[in-house]
Amino acid sequence: MSYRTDILNAATKLFAERGFKDTSIVDLSRLSGAAEGTIFHHFKTKEEILVQLLRKVKDDILHEVSSKIQRNGTGLMLVERTVELFLMLSETMEYEFLLLFRNYPYQLASINPECRQSIEEIYNCFLDLLIEGIEKGQSDGTVRICKPFRMGIIIFSMVIGIVRFKIFHLYPVESCYSDILESCRRMLR
Amino acid sequence: MSYRTDILNAATKLFAERGFKDTSIVDLSRLSGAAEGTIFHHFKTKEEILVQLLRKVKDDILHEVSSKIQRNGTGLMLVERTVELFLMLSETMEYEFLLLFRNYPYQLASINPECRQSIEEIYNCFLDLLIEGIEKGQSDGTVRICKPFRMGIIIFSMVIGIVRFKIFHLYPVESCYSDILESCRRMLR
DNA sequence: ACAAGTCCCGAGTGAGTACTCGGTTTGTTT
DNA sequence: AAACAAACCGAGTACTCACTCGGGACTTGT
Structure with missing residues (x-):
């Protein structure tokens, strides 16, 4: 100990x-x-604490995602599940998300490339799931024809924005969750 | 001089x-x-520089908004114009927006209430326009029945998220602008 | 010409910073 | 019990920071 x-x-x-x-x-x-x-x-240094901390946060989140995301069902369902998971994790892993949002890309990016990489892996993990869902949805007919990357970015920025509002208590958004999912469906169908 | x-x-x-x-x-x-x-x-202090700077940024942005926003047309059009204006200003007033996004709500909120207030006024200025547009749209039939505040928040978080991606060069989003407006319309109609 | 006031300078101050180092405690192995 | 290493301590170090201060230069009004 x-x-x-x-x-x-x-x-x-x-x-x-x-x-x-x-x-x-x-x-x-x-x-x-x-x-x-x-x-x-x-x-060794103060910076080293942050590097190791972010590596752990990255591992925790990626593990959580890979264990919670199910790929059966339609592409649209995968998008919805990804959004729901992100919203859920922002509550169950509040400090970790706070850490991500507070330190990136402000101080961190310039401080240490390894920090930046950890955080980008987390971001990309969710963005990739959204894109995968959109592409799959275009095959199975649950998502309209559109550019998957662009729509993935738009949905991701919406969800991140909402979580930021919540985490920093800028606006009350807890009541918006169902509207967010409804908005996603409307954007993609 | x-x-x-x-x-x-x-x-x-x-x-x-x-x-x-x-x-x-x-x-x-x-x-x-x-x-x-x-x-x-x-x-007087370093903090005083920031306070005066943000007051100026707030004045500039609010002035720009009130001079550029036209209220003729439908409610949906007001929403679209607000989104377009925000995207445009994030380019023409790049440093000012960078300043807002980098310093809020991280260091600032706790540093000085006047700083926080300046930034919140800027945020609320846009959010209020979105809500106004949604409510007007529900009267003139261009927007479906929904909670104006909630949908305003969702659209605002989407636009802020996109601008953050752009400003910090996290993802290339310049090509998404038309998709963003299209997404707004789909969410509201 | 002179007084007053504003603008400007940069060495100096004290508080706070990340980090070091020599030495002590604690736990493990033989 | 002796030996060794890992864990721990906190005073000390070199440095950076926001901010002060005493005085010089320039402008303006009388």
Whole structure:
């Protein structure tokens, strides 16, 4: 039982709530209970904490997606399931999503390419599912003829936008979920 | 001819490109040509620069909106014009939009309530136009029966998401503009 | 000419930062 | 129990940051 996981947990919380730059090692030390020296015993630099944290978040989310997404049914159903899953995960994995949205692409992209890559893999995972669903839907007749990539981008940006509104408490959107799915169907049919 | 505007111009560029926290007074001094002391002669604190900057951005955008938006025509047309205007402004006022998207609601919200208020006014300006268009459209028959606020939120989040993708070069979206308008129509009709 | 005021300068200040280092504790192996 | 390594500690270091201060230059009104 080392402080390693305590430090990562503290980092998840603080990086998500305040962002990377606004969290100091002293903050991490206080919240995790580990001395500053201990933190640098487990992680070479502050940046290294973020890199490992994001790698873990990426693994968790990709695992969650691959275990929850079912590919039976129509293409339109796959799109709907992807949207629903994203909305659901943004609640069950709130801190992880907060972390993604708060730190990207603002500080992160320039800080570290590995961070950026982790986050892009997460983004692409969902976008690819949407595109796959649209293409499949065009084969089975549940989706109209349109450019899959473009419509995937549009739907994805809509869902991300909604989640951002919710996570940062800008507008109340919980009541919109059914309207979002209905909007997707209308856009694609 | 004082350094005041030079400092604000430098701040617009640097806060937009790097964010508030990642821009130092030395950076501002170098880019504007004004000595550090001169910066603090014109602005009480670094935060004060941001406050005044955002107030100006808000005024500029609200003025642009009120001068460009025409209310003749159907409700659906008002929605489409609002979306088009937002997309257009995100190009003609690129730095200002970058500034909005980079700094909100991450560092800003907690830093200063006046900053937050400026940005919320900008957001609400567009959202209110969308809602107005939807309600008007429901009267004149160009928009189906739905909750105006919810659909306004959904359309707004879609447009913001697209602009974010573009501004940060995450995905190529320039080609999507006509699809976005088409999607709006399908969602509302 | 002189006083007042604005603009400007940049070295200096103190607080905070990420990170280091020498040494202590704890756990494991033999 | 002795030996070794991993985990842990916190004072110390070098650096960056926003901000101050005392004074110089230029403009304006009297």
